[in-house]
Amino acid sequence: MTENLLQxxxxxIELPAGSERQYAVQDLSLELAPGETLCVVGESGSxxxxxxxxxxxxxxxxxxxxxxxxxNFNGEDVTMATYDRLRDIRGSEISMIFxxxxxxxxxxxxxxxxxxxxxxYHVSMSRSKRLERAIELLRDVNLPNPDQIMxxxxxxxxxxxxxxxxxxxxxxxxxxxxxxxxPTTALDVTTQAQILKLxxxxxxxxxxxxxxxxxxxxxxxxxxxxVVVMQHGLVVESGTVNQVLNLPQHPYTQAxxxxxxxxxxxxxxxxxxxxxxxxxxxNKTFGGGKSFFGLxxxxxxxxxxxxxxxxxxxxxxxxVVGESGSxxxTLARCIIRLMDTDSGEIRIDGNEINSLSRxxxxxxxxxxxxxxxxxxxxxxxxxxxxxxxxxxxxxLGIEKDEAIKRxxxxxxxxxxxxxxxxxxxxxxxxxxxxxxxxxxxxxxxxxxxxxxxPVSALDVSIQAQILxxxxxxxxxxxxxxxxxxxxxxxxxxxxxxxxxMRYGEIVETGATAELFANPQHSYSRDLLAAVPGKEWKAxxxxxxxxxxxxxx
Amino acid sequence: xxxxWQRYRRNKxxxxxxxxxxxxxxxxxxxxxxxxxxxxxxxxxxxSGPGMNGFLLGSDSLGRDVAxxxxxxxxxxxxxxxxxxxxxxxxxxxxxxxxxxxxxxxxDFLMRVTEIFQTIPSFIFAILLVAIMKPSIVSIVIxxxxxxxxxxxxxVRGEFLALKSREFVQACHTLGMSDxxxxxxxxxxxxxxxxxxxxxLMVATAILIESGLAFLGLGDPNIMSWGFQIGAGRTxxxxxxxxxxxxxxxxxxxxxxxxxxxxxxxDALNPRLRERI
Numbered sequence: 001m002t003e004n005l006l007q008x009x010x011x012x013i014e015l016p017a018g019s020e021r022q023y024a025v026q027d028l029s030l031e032l033a034p035g036e037t038l039c040v041v042g043e044s045g046s047x048x049x050x051x052x053x054x055x056x057x058x059x060x061x062x063x064x065x066x067x068x069x070x071x072n073f074n075g076e077d078v079t080m081a082t083y084d085r086l087r088d089i090r091g092s093e094i095s096m097i098f099x100x101x102x103x104x105x106x107x108x109x110x111x112x113x114x115x116x117x118x119x120x121y122h123v124s125m126s127r128s129k130r131l132e133r134a135i136e137l138l139r140d141v142n143l144p145n146p147d148q149i150m151x152x153x154x155x156x157x158x159x160x161x162x163x164x165x166x167x168x169x170x171x172x173x174x175x176x177x178x179x180x181x182x183p184t185t186a187l188d189v190t191t192q193a194q195i196l197k198l199x200x201x202x203x204x205x206x207x208x209x210x211x212x213x214x215x216x217x218x219x220x221x222x223x224x225x226x227v228v229v230m231q232h233g234l235v236v237e238s239g240t241v242n243q244v245l246n247l248p249q250h251p252y253t254q255a256x257x258x259x260x261x262x263x264x265x266x267x268x269x270x271x272x273x274x275x276x277x278x279x280x281x282x283n284k285t286f287g288g289g290k291s292f293f294g295l296x297x298x299x300x301x302x303x304x305x306x307x308x309x310x311x312x313x314x315x316x317x318x319x320v321v322g323e324s325g326s327x328x329x330t331l332a333r334c335i336i337r338l339m340d341t342d343s344g345e346i347r348i349d350g351n352e353i354n355s356l357s358r359x360x361x362x363x364x365x366x367x368x369x370x371x372x373x374x375x376x377x378x379x380x381x382x383x384x385x386x387x388x389x390x391x392x393x394x395x396l397g398i399e400k401d402e403a404i405k406r407x408x409x410x411x412x413x414x415x416x417x418x419x420x421x422x423x424x425x426x427x428x429x430x431x432x433x434x435x436x437x438x439x440x441x442x443x444x445x446x447x448x449x450x451x452x453x454p455v456s457a458l459d460v461s462i463q464a465q466i467l468x469x470x471x472x473x474x475x476x477x478x479x480x481x482x483x484x485x486x487x488x489x490x491x492x493x494x495x496x497x498x499x500x501m502r503y504g505e506i507v508e509t510g511a512t513a514e515l516f517a518n519p520q521h522s523y524s525r526d527l528l529a530a531v532p533g534k535e536w537k538a539x540x541x542x543x544x545x546x547x548x549x550x551x552x
Numbered sequence: 553x554x555x556x557w558q559r560y561r562r563n564k565x566x567x568x569x570x571x572x573x574x575x576x577x578x579x580x581x582x583x584x585x586x587x588x589x590x591x592x593x594x595x596x597x598x599x600s601g602p603g604m605n606g607f608l609l610g611s612d613s614l615g616r617d618v619a620x621x622x623x624x625x626x627x628x629x630x631x632x633x634x635x636x637x638x639x640x641x642x643x644x645x646x647x648x649x650x651x652x653x654x655x656x657x658x659x660d661f662l663m664r665v666t667e668i669f670q671t672i673p674s675f676i677f678a679i680l681l682v683a684i685m686k687p688s689i690v691s692i693v694i695x696x697x698x699x700x701x702x703x704x705x706x707x708v709r710g711e712f713l714a715l716k717s718r719e720f721v722q723a724c725h726t727l728g729m730s731d732x733x734x735x736x737x738x739x740x741x742x743x744x745x746x747x748x749x750x751x752x753l754m755v756a757t758a759i760l761i762e763s764g765l766a767f768l769g770l771g772d773p774n775i776m777s778w779g780f781q782i783g784a785g786r787t788x789x790x791x792x793x794x795x796x797x798x799x800x801x802x803x804x805x806x807x808x809x810x811x812x813x814x815x816x817x818x819d820a821l822n823p824r825l826r827e828r829i
Binding site for chain 1: 718719720722723724725726727728729730733737738741742
C-alpha cells in the first residue's frame with residue numbers, strides 16, 4: 001500500500017481522565033490515496049475532528065493525546081515526528097481549512113500578508129515573487145479583484161470570500177493532503193455549492209488527497225469518493241460513496257441516512273381558508289441612527305425587512321426560507337413583537353397587534369409563541385425545567401398549581417421523562433433541550449407557533465425526531481406554524497407553503513411542491529440548485545465523485 | 553455544591569486563604585471571651601515588649617494591650633469590609649442592571665454618573681466624605697461604599713448587555729414577563745458568579761481603606777481598629793516596633809487571604825476561564 005498518501009493504523013486518541021469516555025477515537029484505521037476524497041462522517045462528538053487534528057499534530061496537548069497507533073504520511077509516522085518536522089509538514093505538505101473562516105483568519109492582518117507568511121516560513125522567494133504568487137493564488141480560487149483582496153482584512157470579506165482565502169492559503173504550497181474540517185458548515189447553501197466545486201477543481205488540478213470532515217450526507221454525496229462513518233469514536237462503516245450511501249450495512253449508518261430529510265416535498269394537506277395571521281407592508285430598518293452629538297459618520301443603515309406581506313392559514317405550516325442575512329429571523333422577531341417595526345400591520349384573527357404597547361400585548365401572548373434556534377442559549381441555565389415551562393402561564397395569571405400541572409403534562413407530551421421537571425437544563429442534550437423549549441412555547445396553548453430554525457443546531461438524527469414532534473403537536477393542537485429555516489430539505493418535509501426571502505424581501509410564495517417543481521424567481525432556482533446531494537435520493541444513485549469529474 | 557467545593561479545593565492557596573479568614577473570623581467572634589475588656593483600657597506598663605508583663609504582643613505607649621487591640625480590631629475590619637462591600641454591590645447592581653438592560657439614554661446618563669465617581673481618586677474621596685460627615689462607623693461604611701460601587705456597576709452592566717440579547721431572555725419577553733421580573737429572576741442569577749468574585753476582592757480593598765482612614769485619625773474614635781493601632785504606634789516604630797508591626801501583619805495576612813479566596817472563587821465559579829490558560 002505504498003501509493004497511499006496517508007495511512008492511519010489502529011489510532012487511539014486518549015481523553016483526559018474523568019471525560020465522558022476514555023478514548024475520543026478508538027482503533028481507527030483509514031487510508032487516503034492521491035487525488036482521492038475521503039469523507040469522514042459522524043454526528044457531534046464522534047471524534048471526527050480530533051482525527052483530523054491528530055494528522056496535523058494539533059491535538060490539544062497535554063490533555064488529549066495519541067496513545068496508540070500510527071499515522072503514516074508517505075511512510076513517515078507523524079505521531080513520532082519532532083516539533084520542527086511537524087512545522088515543516090504543516091502548511092507545506094498537509095494543510096487544513098477550518099469550519100469558521102472568521103476565527104481561523106487573523107483579524108488584524110491583511111489577507112495578503114497572511115498568505116505571504118506561508119511563503120516566508122516555508123520557502124525562500126523574493127518579495128515580488130511572493131506577491132505575484134499570492135495574487136495568482138487568489139485568482140485561482142476565483143476571488144474577484146485579487147489585488148484589492150490582498151489588502152483587505154478578514155472582516156471586510158463575506159463568509160464565502162473568507163473561506164476562499166483560507167483555501168488559497170491552504171493550497172499555497174501545493175500540499176499533498178488537504179484536510180477540510182466542516183469547511184462549508186458556516187456558509188449559505190449557494191456559497192457552499194461554490195466552495196465544494198472549488199475544492200473539487202483544485203483537487204483535480206494538483207492531484208491532492210482530501211480528507212473531508214462533515215456531518216452532512218448531502219455534501220458527502222456531492223464530493224466523496226470513499227466514506228468513513230464514525231460513531232462515538234469508532235469507525236462503524238467504510239466503503240465507496242456508492243456502497244455507504246445506497247447500501248449501508250451498519251444500523252447506525254442506516255439510521256443516519258434515513259434521518260436525512262428528503263428533498264421530495266410532503267403531500268400538501270387540505271388547507272382551511274381562514275387566515276389566522278396576516279402581515280401587511282412590514283418594514284424594519286437597523287442602524288441609521290445618529291452618532292454621538294451628530295459627530296462622526298452616521299451608522300450604516302440596513303433594511304432588514306422590506307414591505308413583507310404574509311398570510312398564514314389556520315392549521316398550515318408556512319416556511320420562510322432564505323440564506324443568512326435575508327431577514328427571516330428579524331421578520332419572526334417583528335411578528336412576535338420582540339422588535340419594534342418601522343411600519344406595517346400584523347393582524348391575528350383580524351386584530352391589529354403591531355401598534356399595541358407591551359402591556360397591551362400581554363393578553364395576545366397566548367395566541368402566538370416562539371421556538372428558538374439554539375437550545376443551549378434559549379433556556380435559562382439557572383432555572384429548573386419545570387419552572388421554565390410553567391413561568392409563561394404563571395406570568396399570564398394562571399394559578400401556580402394549575403400551571404405546574406400543565407407543565408408536567410407538556411413534559412410528557414414532548415417526549416421527556418416526567419422526572420425532568422426538577423432538573424436543570426444543563427443535564428439535558430441538545431435535542432432534549434429543544435423539546436423543553438417547545439414545551440415552554442406550548443404552555444400558553446398558542447394558536448400560532450413561530451419556529452425560528454428550530455433544528456439547525458441539532459444533529460441530523462435528532463433533527464428528524466424534533467421535526468416529527470413538531471408535526472405531531474401541530475396536528476394535535478391544530479397549530480398554525482411559521483417555520484423559519486435555511487435548509488430546503490427540512491422545509492420540504494414540514495412546510496405546506498413556502499415564502500422565499502432575499503435581502504429582506506419575499507421574492508416568491510407558493511405551495512411547497514409547486515415551488516420545488518417549478519420555481520418562478522431566479523433566486524429560488526439558485527437556492528434549489530445549490531442544495532447539496534440533490535441527485536442522490538432523487539432517484540439516481542450518486543456516482544463516485546471521481547467518475548463524475550471524468551464525465552464532466 | 554459538591555462539585556463547586558471540588559473545584560475550589562484544587563487551588564491550594566485558596567484553601568489556605570479560606571483557613572486564614574476562618575481564623576480571623578473566629579478571632580473576631582471570640583474577641584469578648586479572649587479579652588473580655590475594653591481594648592482602650594490601660595492594661596499595664598506602657599511599651600512592654602512582646603511576652604513581657606503579661607502582654608502577649610506587647611503594649612503601646614499608654615499601656616494598652618496590642619493583642620487585645622488586634623482581636624477587637626478584627627471585628628471592626630471584617631464588619632466594615634463586609635457591610636461596605638454589600639452596600640457597594642447593591643448600588644452597583646442597581647446602576648449596572650438598569651443601564652445594561654434598558655440601554656439608550658438611561659444607559660448614557662447612568663454611565664456618565666459612574667464615570668464622574670471613577671475619575672475622583674477613591675481614597676482621597678473617602679477621606680473627604682468622612683471628614684464632611686464626621687468619623688463614625690456609619691460614615692466610614694458610606695464613604696467606602698460610595699467610592700467602590702462604580703466597578704460593580706460596570707461589571708453588571710456588561711453582563712446584562714451580554715445576557716439581555718440571549719434567547720432565553722427573548723423567550724421571557726414572548727411570554728409577556730415584566731422587565732423587573734426578567735432582570736431579577738432571569739438575568740441576575742446568571743451574573744452572580746462574577747459579582748461574587750469582584751465582591752470578595754472588594755472586601756479586601758474596603759479593609760485597606762478603613763485602615764488607611766483610621767491611620768489618618770479618621771476612624772471611629774470609640775472603636776478599636778488595626779489602622780488606628782498603626783497610627784498610634786508609628787512615631788515609636790524604632791523604639792517599640794511591636795506596636796505597629798503586629799496590626800500591620802494582621803492587615804497584610806487578612807487582605808492577602810481574602811484575595812486568595814477571591815482568586816479561588818473565580819477559578820471555581822468560572823471554570824472555563826481557567827482551562828484556557
